[in-house]
Amino acid sequence: xxxxxxxxxxxxxxxxxxxxxxxxxxxxxxxxxxxxxxxxxxxxxxxxxxxxxxxxxxxxxxxxxxxxxxxxxxxxxxxxxxxxxxxxxxxxxxxxxxxxxxxxxxxxxxxxxxxxxxxx
Amino acid sequence: xxxxxxxxxxxxxxxxxxxxxxxxxxxxxxxxxxxxxxxxxxxxxxxxxxxxxxxxxxxxxxxxxxxxxxxxxxxxxxxxxxxxxxxxxxxxxxxxxxxxxxxxxxxxxxxxxxxxxxxxxxxxxxxxxxxxxxxxxxxxxxxxxxxxxxxxxxxxxxxxxxxxxxxxxxxxxxxxxxxxxxxxxxxxxxxxxxxxxxxxxxxxxxxxxxxxxxxxxxxxxxxxxxxxxxxxxxxxxxxxxxxxxxxxxxxxxxxxxxxxxxxxxxxxxxxxxxxxxxxxxxxxxxxxxxxxxxxxxxxxxxxxxxxxxxxxxxxxxxxxxxxxxxxxxxxxxxxxxxxxxxxxxxxxxxxxxxxxxxxxxxxxxxxxxxxxxxxxxxxxxxxxxxxxxxxxxxxxxxxxxxxxxxxxxxxxxxxxxxxxxxxxxxxxxxxxxxxxxxxxxxxxxxxxxxxxxxxxxxxxxxxxxxxxxxxxxxxxxxxxxxxxxxxxxxxxxxxxxxxxxxxxxxxxxxxxxxxxxxxxxxxxxxxxxxx
Numbered sequence: 052x053x054x055x056x057x058x059x060x061x062x063x064x065x066x067x068x069x070x071x072x073x074x075x076x077x078x079x080x081x082x083x084x085x086x087x088x089x090x091x092x093x094x095x096x097x098x099x100x101x102x103x104x105x106x107x108x109x110x111x112x113x114x115x116x117x118x119x120x121x122x123x124x125x126x127x128x129x130x131x132x133x134x135x136x137x138x139x140x141x142x143x144x145x146x147x148x149x150x151x152x153x154x155x156x157x158x159x160x161x162x163x164x165x166x167x168x169x170x171x
Numbered sequence: 172x173x174x175x176x177x178x179x180x181x182x183x184x185x186x187x188x189x190x191x192x193x194x195x196x197x198x199x200x201x202x203x204x205x206x207x208x209x210x211x212x213x214x215x216x217x218x219x220x221x222x223x224x225x226x227x228x229x230x231x232x233x234x235x236x237x238x239x240x241x242x243x244x245x246x247x248x249x250x251x252x253x254x255x256x257x258x259x260x261x262x263x264x265x266x267x268x269x270x271x272x273x274x275x276x277x278x279x280x281x282x283x284x285x286x287x288x289x290x291x292x293x294x295x296x297x298x299x300x301x302x303x304x305x306x307x308x309x310x311x312x313x314x315x316x317x318x319x320x321x322x323x324x325x326x327x328x329x330x331x332x333x334x335x336x337x338x339x340x341x342x343x344x345x346x347x348x349x350x351x352x353x354x355x356x357x358x359x360x361x362x363x364x365x366x367x368x369x370x371x372x373x374x375x376x377x378x379x380x381x382x383x384x385x386x387x388x389x390x391x392x393x394x395x396x397x398x399x400x401x402x403x404x405x406x407x408x409x410x411x412x413x414x415x416x417x418x419x420x421x422x423x424x425x426x427x428x429x430x431x432x433x434x435x436x437x438x439x440x441x442x443x444x445x446x447x448x449x450x451x452x453x454x455x456x457x458x459x460x461x462x463x464x465x466x467x468x469x470x471x472x473x474x475x476x477x478x479x480x481x482x483x484x485x486x487x488x489x490x491x492x493x494x495x496x497x498x499x500x501x502x503x504x505x506x507x508x509x510x511x512x513x514x515x516x517x518x519x520x521x522x523x524x525x526x527x528x529x530x531x532x533x534x535x536x537x538x539x540x541x542x543x544x545x546x547x548x549x550x551x552x553x554x555x556x557x558x559x560x561x562x563x564x565x566x567x568x569x570x571x572x573x574x575x576x577x578x579x580x581x582x583x584x585x586x587x588x589x590x591x592x593x594x595x596x597x598x599x600x601x602x603x604x605x606x607x608x609x610x611x612x613x614x615x616x617x618x619x620x621x622x623x624x625x626x627x628x629x630x631x632x633x634x635x636x637x638x639x640x641x642x643x644x645x646x647x648x649x650x651x652x653x654x655x656x657x658x659x660x661x662x663x664x665x666x667x668x669x670x671x672x673x674x675x676x677x678x679x680x681x682x683x684x685x686x687x688x689x690x691x692x693x694x695x696x697x698x699x700x701x702x
Contacts, residue, residue, distance in 0.1 A: 068335075068339060071335075072332075072684065072687075072688055075328075075332055075680065075681070075684035076681055076684045076685045076688060077681065078681075079681065081324075084328060084680055085328075088328065088331055088332060088335065091332065091335045092335055094339070095335060095338050095339050095342060098339065098342045099342050099345075102342060102345055102346045103346065103349075124235060124345075125342075125345060128294055128341075128345075131294070131298060132338060135298060135301050135302075138305070139301065139305065139331050142305050142308075142309075142327070143324075143327055143328065143331070146308070146312070146320070146323065146324055146327060147324065149312075149315060149320055150320045150321065150324055153317040153320055154317065154320075154321070159679050159680050159681065160679065162321055163321070163677075163679050165317070165321075166317075166318060166321040166322075167677075169317055169318045170318075
């Protein structure tokens with residue numbers, strides 16, 4: 052049983068987050084970097100949803116039993132975090148398109164080499 | 172009401188200016204800045220007289236609502252923001268790049284920076300920082316030339332990754348404390364029994380903020396972003412003088428928040444000294460005038476960190492005073508560098524010569540800023556550096572601070588060669604608005620030298636005993652390091668390959684992400700071992 056209790060939303064969130072971090076550290080494709088940021092964001096969202104939540108808790112809407120209500124604040128925060136995440140991803144992708152038109156590559160290393168050739 | 176006005180007026184005005192599309196609105200924006208300057212001075216005076224006050228948005232309780240807190244430190248930083256924006260508008264009032272789109276971004280960034288300084292809600296800080304990150308990266312790649320697209324992209328990705336770390340930290344904090352208000356968390360912090368439960372949130376939050384403050388392994392994004400070729404020089408001013416301060420401000424606040432449970436000042440000191448030293452070593456080897464200034468931002472931030480984390484109250488206030496002083500002389504340096512690079516069409520300091528003959532007035536002001544940053548007597552930098560030094564008197568740290576200052580002096584000796592030479596060349600016309608803006612900053616450099624201790628004691632209500640004999644001793648140290656630095660540069664350093672050819676330590680995105688993860692792991696380990 053102890054092994055199963057280890058698999059909860061919180062630990063899963065941490066693992067997902069660090070999968071994203073691994074993607075940032077190890078992938079050289081710019082698109083994959085942006086996807087990795089999305090994965091990191093996904094981990095954080097899962098974590099927020101699992102905060103102060105038990106299996107019995109209910110949404111705190113139209114119920115008399117306030118005692119088992121889920122904490123609404125993290126969910127409000129998560130909505131904001133999702134919106135921010137979407138807009139950030141959109142901006143990053145647009146910037147990537149602009150960069151691709153100039154550099155003609157999706158590879159960070161090639162882009163960096165190109166950048167060095169330009170100089171300041 | 173004043174706080175709402177300070178935050179909302181720039182955003183609304185920016186949106187209106189974007190819609191109107193008329194050159195005349197630039198004057199409107201300028202007078203708006205003047206009005207905001209008056210308002211923020213008024214706010215500062217009110218906070219001085221009546222003490223700090225809170226506003227909770229939407230009249231919720233402080234536990235659930237978003238709190239804006241205006242104490243003297245925040246009010247002073249808001250005043251600094253508006254003041255530097257005012258000078259920037261003065262500087263660029265005749266420029267072509269000040270079109271309605273640029274002003275929209277520029278004013279929105281102002282509102283966000285002020286809001287970051289006033290906000291005491293962790294999640295609010297996250298959202299504001301994330302939005303300002305997007306705006307800054309748009310400003311960095313404003314003209315869309317190839318080099319700045321890469322720099323802006325690196326800036327965007329690294330800073331967003333850092334803010335995701337920060338957000339994860341916020342999640343942990345909320346789970347532990349049930350609130351996001353920093354003041355409430357501080358009051359609950361001493362109840363924490365198991366410090367190891369704080370290891371993850373601490374490491375997540377400090378990694379996120381540490382990248383914003385460009386601490387040692389995490390600074391690689393900063394120089395290129397701050398010295399961007401694509402954006403006008405006033406963007407560099409805002410980034411280097413103001414925007415990094417939002418990071419260091421929240422670092423100071425987070426450090427205080429965790430203080431009852433986690434005290435890692437010794438480690439922060441090591442990071443600070445290393446940041447200072449690496450910053451000036453890299454600055455020394457640059458050829459590009461703006462890159463030198465950008466690397467110096469890193470070095471001076473290291474110095475601020477040393478002051479804040481040294482454990483002595485005198486140094487702490489010195490560090491905070493240095494934060495203000497750095498904003499003033501760095502913005503003057505960037506403004507002057509902007510004029511020089513515009514007129515010469517050249518950024519390589521080995522090719523720029525005869526600035527003093529061509530632009531004597533701007534040169535004098537730039538020299539004032541250089542005296543400020545190197546800590547020359549009577550100028551603003553000397554007071555804050557003196558306070559940092561005398562707080563750590565007798566410790567090894569004092570010599571490290573002197574070493575960082577020596578490095579600063581050497582790299583500014585290298586930069587000062589642009590003034591010489593250029594025989595028989597005629598003067599270049601610099602318009603009066605630019606002259607006015609550099610004059611205001613130059614006067615501030617000198618004025619803060621005299622008013623600095625008064626300023627900091629009025630902010631923190633802390634009486635500063637300023638011993639004149641110690642200050643004189645400090646003057647002697649300055650002149651010795653000036654002479655020593657000059658000799659060292661001439662006899663030895665100027666002939667080395669390192670200085671001649673330049674040296675760039677540049678990490679790609681993978682390297683930065685790696686160093687971020689390493690920094691994070693290091694902090695977790697440090698909490699487990701030392702706290």
